[in-house]
Amino acid sequence: MRSWSAPEVPSLTAAGLPAATGPLRLYDTAAGGVRATRPGPTARMYVCGITPYDATHLGHANTYLAFDLVNRVWRDLGHDVLYVQNATDVDDPLLERAEQTGEDWRALADREIELFRDDMTALRVLPPAHYVGAVEAIPLVVEMIEKLRGKDAAYTVDGDVYYPVAADPSFGAVSRLDRAAMAPLFAERGGDPDRAGKRDPLDALLWLARRPGEPGWESPFGEGRPGWHVECAAISLEHLGMAFDVEGGGSDLAFPHHEMSAAHAQVATGEAPHARAYVHAGMVALDGEKMSKSRGNLVFVSKLRASGADPMAIRLALLAHHYRSDWEWTDGQLAAAAERLARWRAAVERPVGPDAAATAARVRERLADDLDAPAAVAAVDAWADAALLGEGDDPAAPAHVRALADALLGVAL
Numbered sequence: 001m002r003s004w005s006a007p008e009v010p011s012l013t014a015a016g017l018p019a020a021t022g023p024l025r026l027y028d029t030a031a032g033g034v035r036a037t038r039p040g041p042t043a044r045m046y047v048c049g050i051t052p053y054d055a056t057h058l059g060h061a062n063t064y065l066a067f068d069l070v071n072r073v074w075r076d077l078g079h080d081v082l083y084v085q086n087a088t089d090v091d092d093p094l095l096e097r098a099e100q101t102g103e104d105w106r107a108l109a110d111r112e113i114e115l116f117r118d119d120m121t122a123l124r125v126l127p128p129a130h131y132v133g134a135v136e137a138i139p140l141v142v143e144m145i146e147k148l149r150g151k152d153a154a155y156t157v158d159g160d161v162y163y164p165v166a167a168d169p170s171f172g173a174v175s176r177l178d179r180a181a182m183a184p185l186f187a188e189r190g191g192d193p194d195r196a197g198k199r200d201p202l203d204a205l206l207w208l209a210r211r212p213g214e215p216g217w218e219s220p221f222g223e224g225r226p227g228w229h230v231e232c233a234a235i236s237l238e239h240l241g242m243a244f245d246v247e248g249g250g251s252d253l254a255f256p257h258h259e260m261s262a263a264h265a266q267v268a269t270g271e272a273p274h275a276r277a278y279v280h281a282g283m284v285a286l287d288g289e290k291m292s293k294s295r296g297n298l299v300f301v302s303k304l305r306a307s308g309a310d311p312m313a314i315r316l317a318l319l320a321h322h323y324r325s326d327w328e329w330t331d332g333q334l335a336a337a338a339e340r341l342a343r344w345r346a347a348v349e350r351p352v353g354p355d356a357a358a359t360a361a362r363v364r365e366r367l368a369d370d371l372d373a374p375a376a377v378a379a380v381d382a383w384a385d386a387a388l389l390g391e392g393d394d395p396a397a398p399a400h401v402r403a404l405a406d407a408l409l410g411v412a413l
């Protein structure tokens with residue numbers, strides 16, 4: 001599928017600042033702690049994309065912004081970044097929504113993906129090099145299921161194909177959950193633990209045989225459509241290979257989604273790990289509950305934009321929270337971010353300001369430490385406050401801070 005257009009990312013060294021030193025350290029769910037990322041010249045990242053109905057709410061935006069920071073920090077460290085994202089453009093919740101509203105499921109998906117692209121562009125989120133829909137990935141999914149079948153890691157229940165979790169002895173290593181903790185999450189997040197005929201309640205669906213009134217595609221194991229986890233396993237393997245640097249998503253994807261995708265990819269290829277780090281963003285809530293399409297308690301980026309909110313203020317409102325924390329949206333946060341944006345803009349408009357080298361070092365150091373965006377924002381605040389008080393006489397400083405906010409925080413001033 002078409003991705004979206006890339007914003008300019010200024011080079012901080014070209015802007016006159018010293019080169020960054022790494023590495024970027026991130027909290028890896030599988031390690032249970034913060035670990036250095038160690039990409040090669042090209043860093044490889046896969047981030048799970050939207051299921052395209054009710055996009056783009058602030059929870060989505062928060063998650064994609066977190067990985068946008070990863071992308072920007074790696075680039076500042078001199079890496080190229082090969083970034084891949086999917087869109088789950090055929091799945092139960094999408095089909096259910098289309099059924100409820102009487103809209104064609106393809107039209108619904110296309111419209112919401114287009115809205116998502118517009119929102120990502122407005123928020124200056126760097127686009128993936130490969131933006132891949134589940135439907136267009138069906139040949140890759142079929143190939144992966146064939147590999148799993150060849151390794152005796154697939155079985156059929158009434159025409160539906162399942163993956164037996166017993167096939168991967170390291171199952172559980174991504175989420176670090178025991179079976180008692182897995183069971184309720186599996187049921188809550190799209191699994192079918194009670195299906196009769198499964199070998200293990202946690203076995204995951206690879207291929208759902210076509211149901212009446214639903215779309216289906218031909219395959220060697222019958223007409224049907226892909227399961228969810230195999231979609232991301234197949235797309236990431238095709239475009240990134242195994243042992244890519246970061247697999248990302250919200251914390252609701254650690255189990256079962258990233259656990260199962262890793263298991264599928266590892267068993268299909270005989271290689272491990274699927275990703276070197278599994279990184280998860282916190283959940284954004286509204287009125288005390290996680291923002292979710294199924295609950296309907298959503299604040300949309302597009303609606304905020306339509307009501308006049310500056311996308312850079314939306315971005316700053318999200319950056320005021322650490323990406324791993326769970327937090328609740330309130331309108332006051334947007335007003336505070338708009339004030340901050342106005343202060344930063346006024347400060348970089350001044351002809352001189354305090355030398356920005358220490359500010360740049362602080363922003364880089366804080367972001368490299370598991371993306372501490374709130375502290376990075378506070379460092380720019382301190383510079384802006386000083387500049388607005390008339391401190392400093394460095395004529396290069398305003399341009400340095402403008403480039404810094406743009407390159408690393410994605411905030412165009």
Ligand code: 5CA
Nearest residue numbers: 048049050051059060063088249250283284291
């Ligand atoms: N299509 C799948 C991933 S393959 C999916 O989870 N789609 S989604 O539309 O439900 O979510 C898209 C991304 O936004 C996921 O990474 C999910 O973890 C994240 N997300 C969903 N709700 C929230 C929320 N309330 N706060 C933060 N992130 C969220």
Ligand code: ZN
Nearest residue numbers: 048049232257
């Ligand atoms: Zn995914």
